[in-house]
């Protein structure tokens with residue numbers, strides 16, 4: 103069976119580099135034989151995590167929708183920018199809300215359980231957003247996902263993309279292929295257990 107992979111970016115910015123990286127990942131995963139769902143967090147707006155709000159109104163429907171999507175896929179690929187060397191608030195807020203889910207009505211729902219995750223980053227600077235991925239790894243470990251070691255980080259992202267959306271640089275293209283192949287291999291292994 104084809105591994106089902108969910109792909110999204112940690113930025114809603116118009117023309118976001120991380121969105122462009124997520125698009126490359128989507129095409130690469132599909133070419134390698136995965137069944138890919140590409141979503142954008144802008145379609146799932148969430149309030150800032152607030153336990154009073156949670157107590158009063160429950161977990162927002164968009165978080166539950168995301169939780170169902172996470173649970174319905176074997177693996178997740180996240181392409182993120184870094185903000186002040188760490189996780190952008192959009193992404194952290196999304197991870198936090200989804201981490202509050204344990205049920206969907208009468209049924210148990212564990213969005214992160216057994217999920218294999220691959221990470222990519224990008225930045226217009228030299229560091230390629232790589233420092234933020236250490237924090238992102240740590241948070242995603244905490245919620246119970248398995249994060250693969252391969253990652254693809256794109257430096258000087260403002261000049262990294264060709265007109266057709268692919269990477270100019272062959273090395274970055276190969277790095278993305280390695281990440282996507284490793285994610286597919288790990289999800290297949292996890293499903294076979």
Ligand SMILES: Cc1cc2nc3c(=O)[nH]c(=O)nc-3n(C[C@H](O)[C@H](O)[C@H](O)COP(=O)(O)O)c2cc1C
Nearest residue numbers: 113115118119120121183184185186187225226227
């Ligand atoms: C609050 C804030 C903090 C930032 N901190 C960093 C940083 O630590 N390292 C970095 O490379 N870029 C940093 N940037 C620049 C972002 O990498 C850049 O805006 C990037 O284009 C955002 O990602 P996106 O294109 O996916 O939206 C920061 C931007 C903002 C708004």
